Structure formats: structure tokens, C-alpha cells
Amino acid sequence: MARINMVQAINLALGQEMERDKDVVLIGEDVGKDGGVFRITEGLVEKFPDRIFDTPLAESGIVGTAIGMAAYGLKPVAEIQFMGFIYACVEQLLSHASRIRSRSRGRYSCPMVVRTPYGIGIKPPELHSESTEALFCHMPGIKVVVPSSPYNAKGLLVSAIRDPDPVVFLEPTRLYRLIKEEVPEAEYAIPLGKANVVQEGKEVTVLAWGSMLHRVLESIEGFDAEVIDLMCLSPYDEETILNSVKKTGRVVIIHEATRSCGFGAELSAFVAEEAMLHLKSPVVRVTGLDAVIPMARLEDYYAPSKERIIKALKKVMEY
Amino acid sequence: MPENIIEKFEIKHLQILDEKGNADTAILPNLSDNDLKKLFELLILSRQFDQRALQLHAEGRLGTYASILGQEASQIGSAYALEKTDWVFPSFREMGVYITLGYPIWMLFQYWTGDERGMKTPDDLNIFPVSVPVGTHTPHAVGAAFAAKIKGHKTAALSYFGDGGSSKGDFHEGLNIAGVHKLPVVFICQNNQWAISLPREKQTASKTIAQKAYSYGFEGIQVDGNDIFAVYKATKDALEKAKAGGGPTLIECFTYRMSDHTTADDASRYRPKEDVETWKDKDPLLRLKLYMQKKGIWTQSYEDDVKKKATEFVDSEIKKEEAAGLPDSKDIINYTYKDLTQRQKKEIKEIA
16 A cells, blocks of 8 residues: 555546546546646556547536537546636536436436546636535536545545546645545545544534645644544535534534635535534634635635634634 | 738538429439438428427417427438437427437427426437537537547437527537547538527628538538438538548538527517518428429328328327326436435425
């Protein structure tokens, strides 16, 4: 078992799935010889020259093409270079990919993955730090997955590729090379829709995903916190959340996306609907601001900081 | 250094059968008398379906419907050139295509009543459900063609859209990808001159839609869309070229929307009546009939018989649709994902 980072883990998952299933193909901008701008697909075109395709710079066309491929019987994995460029594909995802199974009453389906780097942390130009996951969670028919470590990135991507429905796979850019951990070479899959209890605790449930999970883990010292990594936002694991909330009676939700209509709003409403009488404190969200995500120099003011997370934890404990 | 011309293109317009029913025998496609009769019968059947759909809408039994009147040759001529294994990606005004491919007519009625079950394509056909967002399904045909090429199948994909669809970004992205990867796909533009109220000349400043193909490195051709022979020949040639590895083709069928945009539209608000009158002389059914008459394979009693059979068949399909009953309310949820989510399992109990 080697210690590898998330880039290597995703690359490994792609390569192994392509080896296992000849219907898996990759399309996107610069995914061939260049190996993608983050080198996720590095070396794969040499192994699978007839199954990796560089496309013109046309995001909607890429996802639309993947839809046709998937309906025909392939399992395309499309790369959108940055989440800020996925908005051109919203119509393809919402008006087609998410609906083809329903529209054709099950005759056609769309087993494809749209991978895209997401979130803050690499100081790029504008529109390269987006975290608009909630947009895609509001699309019935689409699944939304966010890994938080090399290990779960590999297992979740394997499940996403094998899933019979379209999956938006959001890869936290900040984590791409930040963490190395032991990742088995052997094949394994982490089921979609199941959360991971990263740390057990008795007094407060902390819900997070992607790169924010790590900020949470840096912030909980001194608190008896149960930390849940959702991993899959749509569908999300209601059962695991509910069991935890019933035990702790306190909930703090952390995400870097804008607060209003962010995914935390859904989680907060769910807890209020299902576990109100177990709560010892109001649900608290620590989120990005209701503002355009700033560029690098102001980024730290925008996203939940360690200080804001600690403040929220104190707030629910002292309520 | 002088300026040099580095690229030129020419756009052909193909007509084989004129308004008087005279055919250019030099380029006439190879169609037997039996084929001609089949085409004639499909034209009648599609028109009968269309008229009954409009009637049923007027009676409140069907929802909003998009008539195909006037465009039957573009639809039947192109669909007749397809093989069973080819993949078809229609928009929302292609009932003639579905009918030609043998799609159950009762299911088409079912769809237009507002019942998704009508778009559950039978297993032996590869035709996609109606696509409402204009032009956005173009890349799907490109993807299917890509898949066929990757899998080494001798299969082509065919996409239908209108003059309005040719303005959409996805049309251009799709054609561009198809051109770059030289994919086995045929793009059929039914240029019916109107996108709701917008006339063709306001849709694009290009002289033809066909010429847009040249921007993407492949051939475009304009055909008389009311000439079933021209449409058939152009489609057949394009499909053969696609399957032989020659890449995509854009076919512009120059036709006319004789009806309103849909039953929710009133074209008299924006379209002069005289325009519609002029196009009546170009009717696709009329000219095939004149041709067959000259050939000695059309008689009034033959036509009467075909019409009678079409009427009876369509009526029996309407009865079949009525007998199918209402869909299961749980179907709203059942087809979202392959399996129900935790939340959907609760929701499905709530609506049951």
C-alpha cells in the first residue's frame, strides 16, 4: 500500500476502472497528452489511446456529448476544467442528464460522471474557486459527491463510475496535493449516499465535506464533537445525521459556499423537521459569505476560518 | 504579398421532384413502386395523425401539440433512409419521423396527453424521447455517434432541429465536436422558415443554414424539404458517408410550417396569410401523388383506400391509448434514479 495524494488516487481509480470496464471513456479539455491541468489523467492516454479524447473548448458540448455516449452504452467520465466553467453545462445537466431516465420511463439512462475541481485554496484567477454544489443538489436525477481524502476519493470515484445515474464529482482543489495517505492498490468502492463518521463524540455533531472537513478537524480540540463527512450530498445520508443529532442534541454545519440557499440550509431544515425535540441549541451554520467569492487576497475572509468554527462550537455549547 | 483566397465553399440546393410531379430521372434515388407506395401511405398516415391530434387538442383531450403539417416530406423522407440500428434524436416536431420508424401511434397520443409513458421507446427502436429545449439535444447525437465509432459499430446518429435551433450554442458546440472527431452523424435542419414568430431571415444573416457546416469542416447541403426524393437521397448519401468513415453532414430541408407553432400559438398575429397560400402549391403529398399518377401507380380509389385505412388505424390507436388508463402516481418518483433514495422511500409512501 502506497502513500499517495488525491491526484494520484483519482488517477488510480480512473486507470483501474478503464482497465476493468472497456466502456469507460474520458473526455474533456486537455485530458489527453497534457494529462489535464491538474495532471489527474496523466499517463492514461498512453495506456488507453482510443478511449481518451481531448475535446474543443466547449463545456456544454462536452457534457452533451457525454450524455449521448452514456445513452448509447458507454460510461463517460467528462472533465470540466474548473467548477466556474460548469455553468455552461447546467442546461445539459438539468434539462437532459437528470431527466433522461424519467423522460423515457427507464428506457434510456445516463450513467456518466462529470468531474470538476472545486473550492478555494489555490489562489487562481476569478471563477476558479467556486463551490456551488447546492445548485446540483437541487437537480433530482443527479448525484453529487465530494471526496475529502485520497482514500475516499478513490473509492467514491469507483462507485460514481459504476453508478447507473449521472454523478457530479467535485474534487476539492485545496486537497489535491495537501494530504498523502495509505491508499490500497486493490479495488474497493465506497457506496454513494453513505456518510462517514470521522470522529465519534457525544456533545455536538459537526457536518462538513470536502476541504472544510480538514478545517473542522483542526478546530475541535477541547470539544466532544462527532464529525461527519457527508461525502455524498445528493442523496445524503439522513440516517447517520439523525442518529448523531439525537445523541448530541447540537449541530454545527460548515461549508465554504455562500450561506443563503447553501446546502447547509437543507441540512438545517432537515434537522429541524426530524429532530427538533432532541436539540439543546439552535442549529448553527458557518459558511462562506453572501457575496461573490473573492480572489486570492481576500479569500481567507470569505471562507469559514478556524476561529469562526470554534466560535460556532462555543455558541452551541454555551446556549 | 497579395491576398490569397485560402478557403472557398459552395452550397448546393437539391431538388429531384418538382411541384408538378416531374422528377429528374438522372438523380432519382432507387425506390421501387412498393417504396413509393409506402412513402405515400406514410405521408397520409402522418397527416391523419396530425389532424386528429389537432382535433383532440381542440376537444381538450390532448395538451399543447406541435403540428407537422407541411413538413412531412422532410420527416418521412429522412427517416425512411435510416436503418433500424441507427440512432435518432428528434426535437418536438417530428411525429412523422416516429411514425415512419414504426413507433406505436397510440403511445405518441399518450405522450401528448401529458403522459411520459408515451416516450418509453420500444426496445427494437433507437429513437430518443421528444426534446423540448430547442437545439440542446444536438450534442447527444454527437455523443451517440462518438460511442458507435468507439465501439466499432457501423451505426450513425441523426439529429433533427429547426432553423431556430441553429442559433443555439449547443448546435455549434455539437457540430464542432462532430467535425473535429469526424463522427458518423447527420444533422437535419428542418428550416420551416419560422421559429414561433421569428422569420428565417431574422434568425441568421447567413444565406443558408447548410453553409454553417463549412465552419466546422464538413459538408452542408440544402434540399427542397417538400421533395421527398431529395430529402431521402441526401439523407441516404449522408448516412452512407457517415458509416464509411466520411464524417458528418448537415442537411437543410427547406420547407414551411403550414400550421401555428403549436396549438398555443396564433400565427396570424405575425405571418401574412398569402405566404401560407404560396406554400400550399408546394405541398409534399401533392407532388408525390402527381409523380405516382404519371407513373401509373396512383388512382383515386387507391388514395381513398389509403385514407380510409389511415383514418381507421389512427382511430383505433386513439382507442388503444384511452384503454391504457392513467399512469401510476408513484412513477413520478420511480424513474428519478435507478434506485430510490432514503428520502424518496418516504415520499413515495406519502403520495401512494
